[in-house]
Amino acid sequence: MLARALLTSLSAAHGHEVLHRDVKPANVIVNEGTPLRKATLIDFGLARTNRLDASTRNQWVGTAQYLSPEGAGLLDQEVTECSDLYSVGIVLFECLAGRPPFQGASVGEVLRQHMTAPVRIAMIAIVFPSVAGSAKKQRGTHASRRPSVGLLRPRSNRD
Numbered sequence: 763m764l765a766r767a768l769l770t771s772l773s774a775a776h777g778h779e780v781l782h783r784d785v786k787p788a789n790v791i792v793n794e795g796t797p798l799r800k801a802t803l804i805d806f807g808l809a810r811t812n813r814l815d816a817s818t819r820n821q822w823v824g825t826a827q828y829l830s831p832e833g834a835g836l837l838d839q840e841v842t843e844c845s846d847l848y849s850v851g852i853v854l855f856e857c858l859a860g861r862p863p864f865q866g867a868s869v870g871e872v873l874r875q876h877m878t879a880p881v882r883i884a885m886i887a888i889v890f891p892s893v894a895g896s897a898k899k900q901r902g903t904h905a906s907r908r909p910s911v912g913l914l915r916p917r918s919n920r921d
Contacts (some may be wrong), residue, residue, distance in 0.1 A: 763859060764792070767801035768850050770884040776843045782806060785849035787856065827862045827870045828852045834873050855881070865867065903913070 775782055782789075782803065789805040792798055796870065830848035832839040856862045863882075864875040 763798045764790070764801045765854055768853070771796050771803035772843070772850065774847075775873065776846070780806070781786050781841060782849075784825065784828075785853060786822050787853055788825075788862055790853070809896055812910060826869045827864060829873070829876070831840050834876065836873060836877055917920070 768790065772782060772785070780880060784802065784805060789803060791802045793800045818862045826834065830841070830845040831837045833841050833845045833848075852862055852864075863867055864872050866872040866875060
């Protein structure tokens with residue numbers, strides 16, 4: 763439910779050439795109680811569009827624990843839709859593990875971990891055999907190795 767809601771919101775934003783750039787748990791509102799029935803991505807205050815001047819469009823924004831390496835300025839790559847997907851992956855990891863995959867005493871330490879530390883999926887204690895091989899191929903620091911939102915939509919919703 764949460765993954766679908768986040769990806770649907772981002773797909774709509776990306777369809778208008780808008781990047782959220784600050785996907786994190788504090789920017790997701792969910793219904794009270796259980797089960798989870800509704801989730802809404804909020805706070806597009808840091809959102810950027812390709813229509814902005816490049817000097818404004820490429821400024822570092824967001825929260826270090828949820829930023830993609832290119833979003834943090836660690837890679838000389840353009841921030842794209844893949845950057846938002848990286849952040850969604852961090853949020854979903856936290857939902858399963860109870861903590862973000864990268865933690866540190868300083869922003870610099872957290873950002874260094876995004877580039878160098880392996881993500882320990884075993885701590886989640888859930889096995890997804892059908893996607894294990896695919897996940898190894900898809901994960902990576904470089905945005906070009908990550909799928910776009912369109913590829914992650916359920917088959918029935920693909921154009």
